[in-house]
Amino acid sequence: MSDAKTGRLSKLDKLESQSVFIIREAYKSFKNIGMLWSIGKDSTVLLWLAKKAFFGHVPFELIHIDTSFKIPEMIAYRDRLAKELKLRLVVGQNIKAIAEKRTFPDGLDRISCCKELKTIPLRQTLDGTGPRRVYDPNKDAWEELERAEPYNAVIVGVRSDEEGSRSKERVFSARDEKNEWDASAQPPELWNLYKTEFAPGTHVRVHPLLDWTELNVWEYIEREKIPTISVYYNQGDGKRYRSLGCYPCTNPVDSDAHNPKEIIEELISGKFRNIAERSGRAQDKDGGGTLETLRKEGYM
Amino acid sequence: MDDLHERMNIVITGHVDHGKSTLVGRLLADTLTLPEGKLQAVKDSCKKNGRVFEYAFLLDALEDEQKQGITIDSARIFFKSKKREYIIIDAPGHIEFLRNMLSGASRAEAAVLVIDAVEGVAENSKRHGLLLSLLGISQVLVAVNKLDAVNYDEQVFERIKNEYTAYLETLKVKPLAFVPVSAREGKNITEPASEMPWYTGSTVLEILDSFKRLSTNENSFFAMPVQDVYRFSNDNDDRRIYAGTVVSGEIFVGDSVTFLPSKKTAHVKNIEVWNAPPRSSISTGEAAGLTLEEEIYIKSGEVMVKSLEKSLVETSTRVRANVIWLGMRPLGFNKTYLLKLGCARVEARLEKIESFLGDDREEYDELRRHECGSVILGFARPTAISSFYDNADLGRFVLVDGYDASGGGIILENLSAKKSWESLNSFEGLAGKDNFEEELFALLKKYFPQRFE
Numbered sequence: 001m002s003d004a005k006t007g008r009l010s011k012l013d014k015l016e017s018q019s020v021f022i023i024r025e026a027y028k029s030f031k032n033i034g035m036l037w038s039i040g041k042d043s044t045v046l047l048w049l050a051k052k053a054f055f056g057h058v059p060f061e062l063i064h065i066d067t068s069f070k071i072p073e074m075i076a077y078r079d080r081l082a083k084e085l086k087l088r089l090v091v092g093q094n095i096k097a098i099a100e101k102r103t104f105p106d107g108l109d110r111i112s113c114c115k116e117l118k119t120i121p122l123r124q125t126l127d128g129t130g131p132r133r134v135y136d137p138n139k140d141a142w143e144e145l146e147r148a149e150p151y152n153a154v155i156v157g158v159r160s161d162e163e164g165s166r167s168k169e170r171v172f173s174a175r176d177e178k179n180e181w182d183a184s185a186q187p188p189e190l191w192n193l194y195k196t197e198f199a200p201g202t203h204v205r206v207h208p209l210l211d212w213t214e215l216n217v218w219e220y221i222e223r224e225k226i227p228t229i230s231v232y233y234n235q236g237d238g239k240r241y242r243s244l245g246c247y248p249c250t251n252p253v254d255s256d257a258h259n260p261k262e263i264i265e266e267l268i269s270g271k272f273r274n275i276a277e278r279s280g281r282a283q284d285k286d287g288g289g290t291l292e293t294l295r296k297e298g299y300m
Numbered sequence: 301m302d303d304l305h306e307r308m309n310i311v312i313t314g315h316v317d318h319g320k321s322t323l324v325g326r327l328l329a330d331t332l333t334l335p336e337g338k339l340q341a342v343k344d345s346c347k348k349n350g351r352v353f354e355y356a357f358l359l360d361a362l363e364d365e366q367k368q369g370i371t372i373d374s375a376r377i378f379f380k381s382k383k384r385e386y387i388i389i390d391a392p393g394h395i396e397f398l399r400n401m402l403s404g405a406s407r408a409e410a411a412v413l414v415i416d417a418v419e420g421v422a423e424n425s426k427r428h429g430l431l432l433s434l435l436g437i438s439q440v441l442v443a444v445n446k447l448d449a450v451n452y453d454e455q456v457f458e459r460i461k462n463e464y465t466a467y468l469e470t471l472k473v474k475p476l477a478f479v480p481v482s483a484r485e486g487k488n489i490t491e492p493a494s495e496m497p498w499y500t501g502s503t504v505l506e507i508l509d510s511f512k513r514l515s516t517n518e519n520s521f522f523a524m525p526v527q528d529v530y531r532f533s534n535d536n537d538d539r540r541i542y543a544g545t546v547v548s549g550e551i552f553v554g555d556s557v558t559f560l561p562s563k564k565t566a567h568v569k570n571i572e573v574w575n576a577p578p579r580s581s582i583s584t585g586e587a588a589g590l591t592l593e594e595e596i597y598i599k600s601g602e603v604m605v606k607s608l609e610k611s612l613v614e615t616s617t618r619v620r621a622n623v624i625w626l627g628m629r630p631l632g633f634n635k636t637y638l639l640k641l642g643c644a645r646v647e648a649r650l651e652k653i654e655s656f657l658g659d660d661r662e663e664y665d666e667l668r669r670h671e672c673g674s675v676i677l678g679f680a681r682p683t684a685i686s687s688f689y690d691n692a693d694l695g696r697f698v699l700v701d702g703y704d705a706s707g708g709g710i711i712l713e714n715l716s717a718k719k720s721w722e723s724l725n726s727f728e729g730l731a732g733k734d735n736f737e738e739e740l741f742a743l744l745k746k747y748f749p750q751r752f753e
Binding site: 025053 | 307385528545575700
């Protein structure tokens with residue numbers, strides 16, 4: 001929507017158009033593509049952009065990796081939105097690791113827990129070897145699948161401003177057969193002529209939100225009235241989540257913000273003006289480069 | 301609310317160790333854009349490891365970068381001045397990472413080129429100037445850095461300024477400003493430096509803020525490459541939606557449109573939106589989708605223009621272009637490459653290397669890695685293009701060798717009137733025969749009506 005006076009697109013319009021272009025390019029380029037949906041604000045914005053790109057349809061599956069330690073509201077919200085927006089939802093989980101108690105609450109260190117409950121099931125869900133629970137919106141029913149066709153590519157909502165290694169990502173980013181990322185050997189990516197040609201067996205991550213900041217995401221949520229999960233807002237106890245993850249490792253922040261508008265104020269001139277978003281996440285604090293290490297192995 | 305509308309992408313470029321990351325680190329620190337405690341945390345970590353603190357450490361985030369003290373890949377860094385929001389792209393200077401520098405620079409509207417006052421103009425300083433001109437980035441600030449290491453000597457600054465200005469003139473690039481700075485000491489970055497009273501110009505930050513937003517194409521002719529055609533009939537949706545991003549101009553419901561190169565025409569029936577009020581027009585920069593009164597068969601990659609408007613979009617099979625080659629294998633003759641332009645994908649061949657840019661090599665047998673040249677390319681079939689200077693989006697391309705994105709370039713001129721390699725091979729007889737396609741389409745429609753209704 002361009003400004004009537006200047007004819008120029010606003011910053012948010014530009015971000016929206018650019019992301020829609022990328023999502024359409026990804027959909028056109030890969031045979032079997034999915035979109036990761038972590039239930040958080042970024043991937044929910046991504047979902048909204050997909051609806052815009054395809055005029056109300058979401059012509060691919062949404063993938064959620066359930067660690068079993070997600071904040072309970074997240075799962076309720078996920079299932080409700082899948083039903084309302086008629087989304088085909090695929091849920092992957094490392095059932096074995098959970099059953100064998102290889103988790104942080106059972107004594108494992110945080111980084112290994114992320115690997116067990118996120119990276120490994122993500123890899124197995126993407127390559128089709130892991131079990132999946134699939135929600136079919138037309139039947140309004142869940143079904144269990146033992147194996148499935150691998151995805152050649154997934155659309156992911158990571159942003160450059162979240163963390164150092166993410167600031168260096170390409171929009172179309174290749175992973176090798178082991179799903180690993182070589183950050184120092186990325187191909188050129190010129191203008192919006194993205195590299196969409198890949199050897200068979202390559203797995204590709206597509207990143208339409210790299211140029212968005214945390215503030216942009218909230219500005220867009222406010223403008224579009226995107227339904228977001230309640231735990232982002234202060235429910236009366238003076239606390240809210242700024243970034244969502246597993247409850248043993250993610251802490252709410254002290255905040256009075258009750259809605260997107262108040263969050264925007266908090267980010268522009270309020271108490272979070274100069275505080276990093278992921279400061280409530282313990283996994284980022286265990287020494288330098290840990291998130292990069294996780295990401296090289298296939299973590300988001 | 302001005303700042304909601306303003307954002308500019310800027311690339312910081314220059315030779316390795318000339319101080320790019322330090323300059324950006326300084327900008328972040330001095331404008332208080334860093335997250336709370338970040339500066340102190342990096343300082344503490346340096347102390348613990350017995351290293352001298354450098355502002356560059358604020359940026360080089362990858363482990364290998366910190367270990368080796370170099371920037372490997374360009375980072376997007378978000379930064380705010382009083383005037384607007386920036387994405388600074390800190391591009392690596394090492395020749396090995398030229399592809400990363402180009403990737404960063406291709407997203408930028410303006411550039412800061414850093415030159416080390418001690419070392420002077422390096423070969424890479426020249427190469428980067430050349431690449432900026434090749435990418436069409438005309439707003440350039442040259443920061444002559446490390447003036448503290450030469451006692452803030454005006455002569456050193458003037459010498460570099462004169463030498464580099466003369467070089468840029470050969471490329472027809474006119475830098476907007478030269479600024480003497482010390483990034484490490486924070487001189488002339490956000491605050492004027494008393495050590496250089498002889499410099500009366502603006503600081504780096506003031507000049508960044510004075511950069512103009514690129515003139516957009518709203519008032520130009522209308523053009524929209526067709527990215528894809530959608531038909532989601534599974535979900536009881538009857539619409540056939542032609543999707544794409546408008547690269548210039550504006551179009552209204554009811555307008556008569558022509559697709560190039562097929563020359564098929566139709567009228568705009570509706571501008572489709574989801575979860576937004578109805579639209580009667582779409583304009584430059586919008587990722588749009590529309591339906592047509594006459595449902596016609598269009599391939600993705602065709603360019604939609606207005607039938608009644610004189611647009612600078614032409615159908616071509618042969619162009620003169622400037623190319624920068626990044627592939628491990630050289631760009632050579634007798635080989636087919638995939639050329640990506642707008643949303644079109646077409647096979648292309650190198651027909652001639654007319655000159656090497658910024659170099660006087662004698663043999664014109666191939667373009668090797670990191671070389672630039674002015675070349676002639678032939679396409680396997682007619683493709684809608686513009687010259688880069690008429691329409692940047694339809695005048696630039698990427699060349700793919702196998703699976704590798706190996707080169708990029710801009711179109712200088714359409715040479716289509718002249719003989720092309722396409723007419724010399726088996727494509728002849730089919731190419732350009734619009735009837736064949738139309739007749740085929742009519743037959744398909746007759747026998748598979750449900751696919752087209």
